[in-house]
Amino acid sequence: MDAPLAARGCALSALAFERVGKSYGATEVVRDVSLSVAEGEFVALLGPSGCGKTTLLRMVAGLVAPSTGRVLIGAQDVTALSPDKRGVGLVFQSYALFPHLTVFENVAFGLRRQRVSGAVLSERVEAALAMVRLPGLAARRPSELSGGQQQRVAIARAIAPRPRVLLFDEPLSNLDAQLRDEMQIELKRLQRSLGITTLFVTHDQSEALSMADRVCVMAHGVVQQFDTPEAVYHRPATAFVAGFIGRPNRLAGRIAADGRIDLGGGVLLAAGEAGATGTAVEAIIRQEAIAITGDGDGLPGTIVLRAFNGARVQYVVRLAEGVELVAETASSGAHSGLEPGTPVRLAIAPGAVFALPVA
Amino acid sequence: MKRHGIALAGPLALVLAVFFLAPALLTLPTGFREYVPGQGITAGSWTLDAYRDIVSDDFYREVLWRTLGLGxxxxxxxxLLGYPLAWMIARGPAQLRMPLLLLVIFPMMLNLVVRSFGWIALLANRGLINNLLTDLGLIAAPVKMMFNLTGMLVGLVHIYLPFMVLMLVAAIQNVPRDVEAAAMTLGSTRRHVFLAITLPLTAPGILAGSILVFVLTISALVTPRMLGGPTYRVMATLIYDEYMQMLDWPTGSALAFVLTAIALAIIWAANRVARRWAVT
Incomplete structure (x- = not known):
């Protein structure tokens, strides 16, 4: 059960977009997106705001109609189906609880629409509330709950009718950091135990990478990469993904004659794939891909600034006049206590350096 | 905080107390004086006659019920007319919003008397509508649309509709779209979303608009006088006549305070209902 379902070669798709596009007037929000999500899979739609990820999510719920293409749930084409007949559960960023109804009636809402009543109804409402670990509050109004509790009610309300697909629209972005970390783990566990196919929209990369079986990175309405978190992180498919994931340094440079990137001031950096000699590029190097070594090989530099943030230590390292980058290391490591002015050497694997042509 | 509130509301409260509340209360004792036709008020007398008349006299009771029914x-x-219109303004195409809102507000800029005269020109026995229908041969004798309930309904609805619409627009705009969308994803049809979500969430607005229109209607004077004529009377016109025509100030005062008591009771009851509905 732990292996990503996509990796097991599941042929059955629970949710699919077929060449889906959406335009508002002349503005194209989603452009020719084709995606297929396996049964029980947890997929994160990741991208900056305005990349079309929420539009795509709302298309599954039927709240936005695609301009072109088809949306399929299981084998059924739902493109023209109204939202109430789709059997999806949607958790909104704003929670969107019914303020005039109690917690019980909020969770019971979808079940009542399915004509569930009596003892079965209360049983299933209680079960849903227990699943999100929120028992004993059924009689309250949403306004009497904390943000985290409202969030749980919203999740319980979405899962209670046993939807075919579960949709999350940035559900954790209104919670404080600690609660967010807690909910990430809890949500993932919940999704696993329910086995419901899930689409999760977020702009937070750590959320997407840690929770999802597969991550779909989007930009400007186009899918940039749809792969496992590991692949998205280590083998970014496009320049956009390389610059969006991780904590990158961005340095202006030019491809030198030997294929390395000339950052100026005599600094040459080996890159995985460079390009034609003389091309102006932006070199992208993740902070965490830079290893600080005391001696030996590597680029020589000097520590300019040290910033301690608990688990990690960040250094600003000057390589030459005008060429500085940020490197980070574990705060318990050997090179965690370097003072400004200390000469260091930086080892950077060529595979961790991405050269993006500057338009 | 509390002291600040009193200080801020102070000037207005003072103006209202001196120029509105005090004069109104000064007419309260008048209602308990004895009135002798042809002679006037007997100074220093105390009696409940005026109030007793209102309760026992069929004519007064009829006017009271007519006023409340009209309200x-x-x-x-x-x-019924305002909700769909408010819906269009709140949810319709953006380019329709301003024109519709202006159409709603424009009539409020015209004087009441002018607007009522407009209705007289339309509804009178020899008015535009009756002349048109007669000329077309659809009717033989003019249809009576004035000096009766029809005329008053038409005129008052026209005058108070904007109040209702403005209240409802605010209420409908306050309903989060996501909450309605959530109901849809949970299996609600459009009809059910409206009945189960939108209507209850706009109920406070409906209540506020209704109270406003009701209280304004039962206390309206100009339009009922012009469209109701001298014989088809409501409380406000009756009070006016008692004071100015009959010079029976005690009865006029008693009628005025009965009307005020009804209005206050309704506002109080509505507040209690609204507090029970309060959802934030």
């Missing part, structure tokens, strides 16, 4: 009818019609 209910005008409120109901304003609500």
């Amino acid at each position: 209910l009818a005008v409120t109901a019609i304003c609500l």
Whole structure:
């Protein structure tokens, strides 16, 4: 059960977009997106705001109609189906609880629409509330709950009718950091135990990478990469993904004659794939891909600034006049206590350096 | 905080107390004086006659019930006409919003008397509508649309509809779209979303608009006088006549305070209901 379902070669798709596009007037929000999500899979739609990820999510719920293409749930084409007949559960960023109804009636809402009543109804409402670990509050109004509790009610309300697909629209972005970390783990566990196919929209990369079986990175309405978190992180498919994931340094440079990137001031950096000699590029190097070594090989530099943030230590390292980058290391490591002015050497694997042509 | 509130509301409260509340209360004792036709008020007398008359006299009772019935009818019609319009303004195409809102507000800029005269020109026995229908041969004798309930309903609905619409627009705009969308994803049809979500969430607005229209209607004077004529009377016109025509100030005062008591009771009851509905 732990292996990503996509990796097991599941042929059955629970949710699919077929060449889906959406335009508002002349503005194209989603452009020719084709995606297929396996049964029980947890997929994160990741991208900056305005990349079309929420539009795509709302298309599954039927709240936005695609301009072109088809949306399929299981084998059924739902493109023209109204939202109430789709059997999806949607958790909104704003929670969107019914303020005039109690917690019980909020969770019971979808079940009542399915004509569930009596003892079965209360049983299933209680079960849903227990699943999100929120028992004993059924009689309250949403306004009497904390943000985290409202969030749980919203999740319980979405899962209670046993939807075919579960949709999350940035559900954790209104919670404080600690609660967010807690909910990430809890949500993932919940999704696993329910086995419901899930689409999760977020702009937070750590959320997407840690929770999802597969991550779909989007930009400007186009899918940039749809792969496992590991692949998205280590083998970014496009320049956009390389610059969006991780904590990158961005340095202006030019491809030198030997294929390395000339950052100026005599600094040459080996890159995985460079390009034609003389091309102006932006070199992208993740902070965490830079290893600080005391001696030996590597680029020589000097520590300019040290910033301690608990688990990690960040250094600003000057390589030459005008060429500085940020490197980070574990705060318990050997090179965690370097003072400004200390000469260091930086080892950077060529595979961790991405050269993006500057338009 | 509390002291600040009193200080800020102070000037207005003072103006209201001196120029509105005090004069109104000064007419309260008048209602308990004895009135002798042809002679006037007997100074220093105390009696409940005026109030007893209102309760026992069929004519007064009829006017009272007519006024309340009119208030209910005008409120109901304003609500039925106003809700769809408010919906269009709040949810319709953006380019329609401003024009519709202006159309709603424009009539409020015209004087009441002018607007009522407009209705007289339309509804009178020899008015535009009757002349048109007669000329077309659709009717032989003019249809009576004035000096009766029809005329008053038409005129009052026209005058108080904007109040209702403005209240409802605010209420409908306050309903989060995501909450309605959530109901849809949970299996609600459009109809069910409206009945189960939108309507209850706009109920405070409906209540506020209804109270406003009802209270304004039962206390309206100009329009009922012009469209109701001298014989088809409501409380406000009756009070005016008692004071100015009959010079029976005690009865006029008693009628005025009965009307005020009804209005206050309704506002109080509505506040209690609204507090029970309060959802934030």
